[in-house]
Amino acid sequence: MERLRKREEFSALLRRGKTLRHSLLTLKARHNTLAFSRLGLLVSRKVGKAVVRNKVRRRLREGIRLVPLLPEGWDLLIIASPEAAAASFQELNGAVREVLSRAGISKEKEER
Numbered sequence: 723m724e725r726l727r728k729r730e731e732f733s734a735l736l737r738r739g740k741t742l743r744h745s746l747l748t749l750k751a752r753h754n755t756l757a758f759s760r761l762g763l764l765v766s767r768k769v770g771k772a773v774v775r776n777k778v779r780r781r782l783r784e785g786i787r788l789v790p791l792l793p794e795g796w797d798l799l800i801i802a803s804p805e806a807a808a809a810s811f812q813e814l815n816g817a818v819r820e821v822l823s824r825a826g827i828s829k830e831k832e833e834r
Contacts, residue, residue, distance in 0.1 A: 723786065726762030726797060735762065735799045742821045746806045746814060747782070749821040750799040758794050761786055764801040774807050781811050785818040789828050796827055 726732055739750035754760065763782055765775045782800055786792075806814060822828035
């Protein structure tokens, strides 16, 4: 999965993306015209200091990597909430899978 890099890409996704919320994160999703999907992560200073923010980013990136059957052609933006800092990897992974399933992006069934 590629990364969202440009400010314009983030802005467009924030404005026009479909929003799904979970207590640990928010997902913004939108179709793109590309042959691959792109991922952006937003972890603000409200989550914690740099070490904590980087840990949350690594866990979210791994959670996305572990999701099977992600289709191509999506722009995804995951925004971590401050509660994500205290969450375990399993909790974050479950939140990622849940919002992707609710958005209709992941084909796996909800685990709850």
